[in-house]
Structure formats: C-alpha cells, structure tokens
Amino acid sequence: MHKVFVNDKPIVLTTKVEKEKGFKNFPLKTVNLKKIIRELNSTSLKEVRLIHKNEEKLLKKFLKKLPNVIAGGGKAYNDKGEILFIFRNNKWDLPKGKTEKKEAIEETAIREVEEETGVNGLEIVKPLETTYHIFKRNGRNKIKITYWFEMKTNYNGKLEPQENEGITKVAWLDKEQVEKALENSYANIKSLI
Numbered sequence: 001m002h003k004v005f006v007n008d009k010p011i012v013l014t015t016k017v018e019k020e021k022g023f024k025n026f027p028l029k030t031v032n033l034k035k036i037i038r039e040l041n042s043t044s045l046k047e048v049r050l051i052h053k054n055e056e057k058l059l060k061k062f063l064k065k066l067p068n069v070i071a072g073g074g075k076a077y078n079d080k081g082e083i084l085f086i087f088r089n090n091k092w093d094l095p096k097g098k099t100e101k102k103e104a105i106e107e108t109a110i111r112e113v114e115e116e117t118g119v120n121g122l123e124i125v126k127p128l129e130t131t132y133h134i135f136k137r138n139g140r141n142k143i144k145i146t147y148w149f150e151m152k153t154n155y156n157g158k159l160e161p162q163e164n165e166g167i168t169k170v171a172w173l174d175k176e177q178v179e180k181a182l183e184n185s186y187a188n189i190k191s192l193i
Contacts, residue, residue, distance in 0.1 A: 072109030087169035118160030
C-alpha cells in the first residue's frame with residue numbers, strides 16, 4: 001500500500017476493495033485522476049482508494065498517469081538531537097528540492113538542505129521512506145517523488161533561509177517544538193517524523 005497526498009488528503013494505492021465509508025474506491029486502470037484531484041480539493045471526501053490486483057505494479061502504473069518530479073530532502077539532526085525545519089508558505093516543512101542534471105539523489109538531498117538552510121557539514125546516516133504528493137504547476141498536475149534521508153551535522157553557525165525559494169525561517173527544533181510545528185505541517189512530513 002502506498003499513499004500519494006493531494007494537500008493533506010491521501011490517494012491510497014491498494015489491492016483491497018473495502019466498503020466505502022468516508023472514501024471512494026476506483027479501479028486504477030480507468031480512473032480519471034483530474035476528476036479525483038478536483039473532488040479531493042473541493043469536497044469533504046477524506047480519501048480515495050485506487051485498486052489494482054497486482055501489488056508490485058500498483059505504484060509503477062500510478063506514476064505513469066502524471067509527469068514525475070524527482071526530489072531529495074533531509075531530516076537533519078544536530079549534536080543536541082534537534083531537527084532542522086524550514087518555514088515556507090505558512091507551514092513548517094523539511095528542506096528538499098528537485099534533482100539537477102545527472103546528480104545522484106543523495107547529492108540532491110545534501111545540496112538542497114544546504115541551499116535552503118545555510119547548514120553545511122551534512123552527512124547521510126540512512127535513507128528514510130519516499131513520499132509522494134500531487135501539486136499543480138502552470139495549470140498541470142504533477143507528482144513529486146521525494147527521496148528522504150536522515151542526516152547529521154555538528155554545524156552550529158548561522159541559519160540562512162533561502163528567501164528566493166519562499167523560505168522565511170529556518171530553525172533547529174527540539175522534541176516539544178517539533179510536535180507543535182507538526183500541527184502546522186504537511187501529512188507526508190508528519191509521516192517522516
């Protein structure tokens with residue numbers, strides 16, 4: 001099972017057909033994705049489930065339905081165990097961004113965290129789960145596939161938000177501050193924390 005978010009509402013990719021209650025089932029093969037996205041954005045529908053009989057092919061078939069944007073990002077920790085967050089579009093988020101040219105996804109993740117926050121000396125500890133969300137650019141829906149990595153750094157210099165990317169604040173947040181920030185964050189970020 002995979003979840004692809006449209007804002008904070010999931011499109012669940014699954015092999016199981018369940019009785020509809022607060023969600024709707026659709027066959028993945030014939031689904032009108034544009035219509036579903038519109039419905040999720042404009043109604044009280046909580047989620048949509050797209051059904052396909054083959055678990056292995058579910059995600060692959062879904063990703064062919066819209067253009068893909070590949071991104072890398074980081075859940076970076078400092079020596080105090082605090083997590084690095086950015087504030088953009090009035091929400092707390094983790095730093096991430098699109099890959100460039102033939103860059104490895106790990107290089108993308110480190111570069112984007114550095115560019116968006118001013119933090120350097122980052123080292124990847126391990127890969128985290130990959131997240132998927134649908135966004136609209138120039139009137140077209142696209143799927144952002146973000147490969148996340150847990151990172152560590154002993155950087156304790158100045159934090160510098162990348163303002164030309166709409167980032168207004170960068171902060172190291174402790175456990176309590178993270179919980180508060182997650183009240184005003186995205187569903188896929190909550191799943192990473």
